[in-house]
Amino acid sequence: MINRRAFNQATGLGMGAAAVSLAGFQASAQAVSPGHHGAGGNPTPTVPTVPPGTHTSFARLKQVRAGVLDVGYAEDGPAHGPVVICLHGWPYDIHSYVDVVPLLAAQGYRVIVPFLRGHGTTRFLSSRTVRNAQQSAVALDIIALMDALKIETALLAGFDWGSRTADIIAALWPERVTGLVSVSGYLITNIEAQKKPLAPAAEHTWWYQYYFATDRGRLAMEDKTDRHDLCRLVWDTVSPTWDFDDATFERTATAFENPDYAAVVIHNYRWRLGLADGERRYDRYEKQLATRPLINVPTITLDPERDPFTAPGNGASYRDRFTGKYDHRTLTGIGHNLPQEAPTAFAQAVIDVNHL
Structure with missing residues (x-):
């Protein structure tokens, strides 16, 4: 495991309480009886165990104009159920949740x-x-x-870019968030802190971030073959125990053919390093985020133990950022793409955070 202590200090990563293995967590979830009650006095449902790769597609794919975008999204579950919004990372897409969505929909959630x-x-x-x-x-x-x-409030769940996005919404617009499941904890970026060098092993893990800072990296992302192979390499290295097949990767790789994919990805990583400007319209939000705002909505943080970016200390380095009801879990043997590698444990965390 890479020593991430310097990285945590630079980015504000961290976590909190009891660690559990994936097998142990799933076994304990199965042992919960219908009479088990959460803090609110309501029974906490148990999610049935689903092997990764059970599903390959979604019940419904939709489009809607929202802000500056025409957003494509998957949706399942009852139209008037409590809303869960699941947010993917890079280099991934909505298929990270292809096994999670039906689990939550079966529990009565409207999942987007x-x-x-x-x-x-x-x-x-x-x-x-x-x-x-x-x-x-x-x-x-x-x-x-x-x-x-027309969704007033939602439970937000994510990993990678998705965790960061969910963390930001929970911090700046808590009235819109009923609960939070955040893989790797507190991921709000601090541009000034990012200027500090990390330990060599940690810098090595971020090789693609620095590659994207060069014209060579930009050209690689703009080339269909190079982009495909680079993203596949990232999958292989950050999820070393995940035995996925070629078809699983290719289903996601179609999302990389978006005409703006290269530009968006390159800007994201260059902006994080202070090498690309943002837009002035977002300055007031970035000033708020630079203060590392606290998150007070009910939260469960998840640590994938085999993810090279997972912080040491079992969540201690970011525990102080979460001031509301809170739980933390470490999933042994799981890599970066946690929802797709461990869909049952991820779905159970969503159910559980709603009962903290």
């Missing part, structure tokens, strides 16, 4: 999984809109989506 800007069928409405992927812009996309779908 949008393609983030630059991914899949999500498109910018205007050619004049800056292909900007700074953190507050992506978060405001989700607020705009909620508004377009």
Whole structure:
């Protein structure tokens, strides 16, 4: 495991309480009887165990105009059920939740999984809109989506870019968030802190971030074959125990053919390093995020133990950022793409955070 202590200090990562293995967590979930009650006195449902890869497609795919985008998204579950919005990361897409969605829908949740800007069928409405992927812009996309779908509040769950986006919304617009499931904890980016060098092993893990800072990296992302192979390499290295097949990767890789994919990805990583400007319209949000705002909505943080980006200390380095009802779990043997590698444990966390 890479020593991430310096990385945690630079980015504000961290976590909290009891660690459990994936097998142990799933076994304990199965042992919960119908009479088990959460803090609110209501029974806490148990999610049935579903092997990863059980599902390959979604019940419904839709489009809606929201903010500066025409957003593509998957939806399942009853139309008037409590809403869960699941947010993917890079280099992934909505298929990270292909096994999670039916589990939650079966529990009565209305589940929405949008393609983030630059991914899949999500498109910018205007050619004049800056292909900007700074953190507050992506978060405001989700607020705009909620508004377009007339969703007042939702439970947010995500990993990678999705965790960061969910964290930001929970921090800046807590009145819109009923609960939060955040893989890797507190991921709000601090640009000034990012300027500090990390330990060499940690820097090595972020090789693609620095590659994207060069013209060579930009050209690789703009080339279909190079982009495909680079993303596959990232999958292989950050999920070392996940035995996925070629078809699983290819289903997601179609999302990388979005005409704005390269521009959005390159801008995201260059902006994080302070190498690309954001837009002035987002300055007030970034100033708020630079203060590392607290998150007070009910939260469960999940640590994938085999993810090279997972912070040491079992969540201690970001525990102080979460001031509401809270639980933390470490999933042994699981890599970066946690929802797709461990869908039952992820879905159970969503159910459980609603009963903290």
